Amino acid sequence: MKALTFHPDKCIGCKLCHLACSGHNEGQFNPRLARLQVTSCYTRDGLAVSGRTCNLDLACVRACPAGAIAEKKGRLKFNLEACTDCGLCVSVCPNQVIVEKDRGVGVCVQCRTCAGWCPTEALTFEEVSN
Amino acid sequence: MGTLKIALRLQGPFAKYGRGTGVFEWEMAADRCTVEELLAQIGIPATAKAFVSVDGIKRDPDYILQGGERIVVFPPVTGG
Amino acid sequence: MAYTGRILRVNLSSGKAQSEPLNEKWAREYLGGKGLAIKYLYEELKPGLDPLSAANKLVLMTGPLTGTIVPATGKLSVAAKSPATGTILDCSIGGHFAFELKYAGYDAVIIEGKAKQPVILSIAGGKVRLQDAVACWGRGAHETELALQEAMDGFKFLVIGQAGEHLVPMACISSELYRQAGRGGIGAVMGSKNLKAVAVKGGGGVVVPDIRTFMAAINKLRRENTMSDANMWVYTDGTPMIVELTQTTGTLPTRNFQQAVFEDWEKIGSEALKKVRAAKKACFACPLACGNYSRTGRAAVEGPEYETLALCGANCGIGDLEAVIEFNRLCDDCGLDTISAGNTAAFAMEMAEKGIYDFGLRFGDVAGYLKVPALIARREGIGADLALGVRALAEKYGGKEFAMQVKGLEFPGYEPRGSWGMGLAYATADRGACHMRAWPIAVEAFGEMDPFTAEGKAGLVKEMQDDNAAKFSAIFCDFWAVDGETQARILSAALGREVTAAELKKIGERIYNLARLFNQREGFGIKDDTLPARIFNEKLPGGPSEGRLLPREEFVKILAEYYTLRGWDEGGRVTGAKIKELGL
CATH class of the missing domain: 1.10.599.10 (Aldehyde Ferredoxin Oxidoreductase Protein, subunit A, domain 3)
Structure with a gap:
């Protein structure tokens, strides 16, 4: 399957991906609601860049007791009505990119809006092996 | 008609019009040409308002090149 | 909406913090950032006040686009009455602080008064707290920010180094180690308030009308305008490219403005800097990523920017890139504006050359030069005089012309x-x-x-x-x-x-x-x-x-x-x- 892939060597740390994701999927610019996690900051060891994206590992689909998350044609589908707000998906996601909301969760739907905003092609849509 | 040889460096985004970053040799079938004609040859649009340095000195578009010069082409800049 | 409509006013003398509505009439007339900060200061500062007294105010002002996806809007205006000049002073600092402040629910913070002892002001989740900063007082801006970053997850910071603490009129405020509100002694205003750092963490968001249409239009603009040939020099080179432009046009300040071309310009130019570039780094929401993270065997810095290369390089007769990088890092860590520090070192070098006064500094002498930032920041040794800046030095010793x-x-x-x-x-x-x-x-x-x-x-x-x-x-x-x-x-x-x-x-x-x-x-x-x-x-x-x-x-x-x-x-x-x- 193809999924979002992050390339740290290309990332400039502008966070446009976070803004694009939250703007597109949540209707507001709020980097904490983004369904990916990219950081670039100076530490004692110099510049540290890291990023996590949904690689369609599907741990959330397998774990959800209510069947609220499903995978269809390489995309996650979330069903708010079925969701019981148990939070299990958030805790099992190996990439920690499921966002907890007041009601329900935000899962990456591979919409690629983030990649469309990335100025340096640090986010691409590529074949992933799980 | 002779061949005009110029050592060229295209700075910043202009690098895409040449052979990437750094100095390279540019050849033209001409005895002489103006800075403006050189830019047109390279494909840098006149609207780009390039800053051209010839042997370390800023030159106007009508400055005549005779070959053997070192030329650097810069994009316009804003803010310091 | 684009404005949060709230301003946070913190009085460090009383410890009182309150949120008040943004003056909407002023916001229409002055927008935000520089203009709105100056408006508040014009209305609230009494004429003739001492810039380093509790009566001065420090304004942190965002703009109407802060927090949105519009490119190159990541800066914060920081304003006060200047201790260096006595004029109005507004500075601009990049990084990620401004967005975080907006997401914390405020368009601006106005900091008044003076804390009894060193404090850190923290703003998060609607709570405003003063934390004891005695432990980090005396420490460099880098050590301070790194320690705070490790202790306070998700916060962004503004900090001062020793120069701000010692009220040096060329002290700056820094963020993310290498971004500065540099000029006019804005860091000394913070120091005069016993304020070592401001920490902010947001949680909210910013909305705009019809966000999907807005995003589509802005993304097109980003591709076709922001990232066009007219601006991409910022990414490919950044400000170091200007070294060759000023050299080529005879406008590169050299040896305290005695000359305008520098024989070693290539050693401190953009091509030389690219050889030690480890990464590009951007402010929030900016695709242009002007920041060049440079690393050599001895030193690392985000920079040096053109101003530093010109004033701490050519203007001091220093054609050694590694030395300029180290001088830059020292200034950033001590919390000094490189423009004023470079000028002051260069002025002292010319004073020696002219036989006016000898601080032991010479054009081109790296060893003496690298001692300058720490001495100025602590007002120690020759730093006691150099910390005065160029104008006051000339008044004291001569060389006014x-x-x-x-x-x-x-x-x-x-x-x-x-x-x-x-x-x-x-x-x-x-x-x-x-x-x-x-x-x-x-x-x-x-x-x-x-x-x-x-x-x-x-x-x-x-x-x-x-x-x-x-x-x-x-x-x-x-x-x-x-x-x-x-x-x-x-x-x-x-x-x-x-x-x-x-x-x-x-x-x-x-x-x-x-x-x-x-x-x-x-x-x-x-x-x-x-x-x-x-x-x-x-x-x-x-x-x-x-x-x-x-x-x-x-x-x-x-x-x-x-x-x-x-x-x-x-x-x-x-x-x-x-x-x-x-x-x-």
């Missing part, structure tokens, strides 16, 4: 004798010698306009000052060459009301006049709108500007024309008619 400053603020890295408009820009900038209020060199020495004529320069500088005042109030970064029409379109879409380019122009003029009124109230006027004698009397000795000076009579002519175009009287005072016209 080559003390390169205006109103007490040291010169940026552009030689006015090689681009006359820069002379007027420095003389009339609201905070002393500054290149960010107007940058006429871009169209003079670097462009098509004759750099050695008075003609057209007054109008050029005025227009640039007004345009930049509006641009820095809407908060678009200097490095995006975005025109007024485009700015107006973006603001209209984000604010959900029509903003026109003409209105922005008016706002810019209003802001520039308000800053002038602030300074006028402090006693500034035509006597202060001048340049050091070197610019008027000494011909440049070589390079493309050989034999050039800016004759005093030509300068006086440009200044008079400038006052007329501004609608000010012959003494440079804002007139009643102008006040009325601009609704001041």
Whole structure:
């Protein structure tokens, strides 16, 4: 399957991906609601860049007791009505990119809006092996 | 008609019009040409308002090149 | 909406923090950033107050676009009355702090009073706290911020180094180690309040009308405008590219502005810097990523920027890139403005050369030079004198004619004798010698306009000052060459009301006049709108500007024309008619 892939060597740390994701999927610019996690900051060891994206590992689909998350044609589908707000998906996601909301969760739907905003092609849509 | 040889460096985004970053040799079938004609040859649009340095000195578009010069082409800049 | 509509006011003397509504009328008239910060200070600061007293206020101001996805809007305006000049002072700092403040629910923070002991102001989740900062007082800006970053997850910081603590008039405020609100001693204002750091963590978001349409339009603009050839030099090179432009045009300050070309320019130019570049780094929401993270065996820094390469390199006769990188890192860590620090070192070097006073510093001598930042920041040894800055040093020891400053603020890295408009820009900038209020060199020495004529320069500088005042109030970064029409379109879409380019122009003029009124109230006027004698009397000795000076009579002519175009009287005072016209 193809999924979002992050390339740290290309990332400039502008966070446009976070803004694009939250703007597109949540209707507001709020980097904490983004369904990916990219950081670039100076530490004692110099510049540290890291990023996590949904690689369609599907741990959330397998774990959800209510069947609220499903995978269809390489995309996650979330069903708010079925969701019981148990939070299990958030805790099992190996990439920690499921966002907890007041009601329900935000899962990456591979919409690629983030990649469309990335100025340096640090986010691409590529074949992933799980 | 002779061949005009110029050592060229295209700075910043202009690098895409040449052979990437750094100095390279540019050849033209001409005895002489103006800075403006050189830019047109390279494909840098006149609207780009390039800053051209010839042997370390800023030159106007009508400055005549005779070959053997070192030329650097810069994009316009804003803010310091 | 684009504005949060809330301002946080913190009094460090009483420990009281309260949220108040944003003055919406002022927000319409001054937008945000520079303009709105100056408006608050103009209304709230008593004339004649000591900038380092508890009566001064420190304003942290975002803009209407802060927090949105609009490119190159990541900066924060930081303003106060300047301890270096006594004028109004607004600085601009990149990084990620401004967005975090907006997401924390505030358009601005106004910091008043003085804490009894060192504190850190933290703002998160609607809670405002003062934390004890005794443990980090005395530490460098880097150690302080790294320790805070490790202890406070998700926060962004503004911090000062030792220079701010010691109230050095060239102390800066820094963020993410290498981004600075640099000039005019803004860090000393923070230090005078016993405020070591401000920490902020947001959780909220920013909304705009019809967000999907907005995003589509802005993404197209990002691709076709922001990331076009007109701006991408910022990414490919960044400001170090300017070294070759000033060298080529005879405007690169060298050995305390004695020359305008530097024989070792290639060693500190963009191509040399690219060889040690480890990564590119951006401010929030900026695809242009001006930051060059440079790393050599000895030192690492994000930078050096052009100003540092010019003033701490060529202007000190230093052609050793690694030494400049290290000097830059030391200044950042100590919390010193590199422009003023480089100028001060260079002035001291020329003092020795001229036999006026010997601080043990020589042009080109790396060992002595690298000791300067830490000594200035702690006011130790020669630093006790050097910390005074160029103007006060000259008053104490002599050398006034080559003390390169205006109103007490040291010169940026552009030689006015090689681009006359820069002379007027420095003389009339609201905070002393500054290149960010107007940058006429871009169209003079670097462009098509004759750099050695008075003609057209007054109008050029005025227009640039007004345009930049509006641009820095809407908060678009200097490095995006975005025109007024485009700015107006973006603001209209984000604010959900029509903003026109003409209105922005008016706002810019209003802001520039308000800053002038602030300074006028402090006693500034035509006597202060001048340049050091070197610019008027000494011909440049070589390079493309050989034999050039800016004759005093030509300068006086440009200044008079400038006052007329501004609608000010012959003494440079804002007139009643102008006040009325601009609704001041």
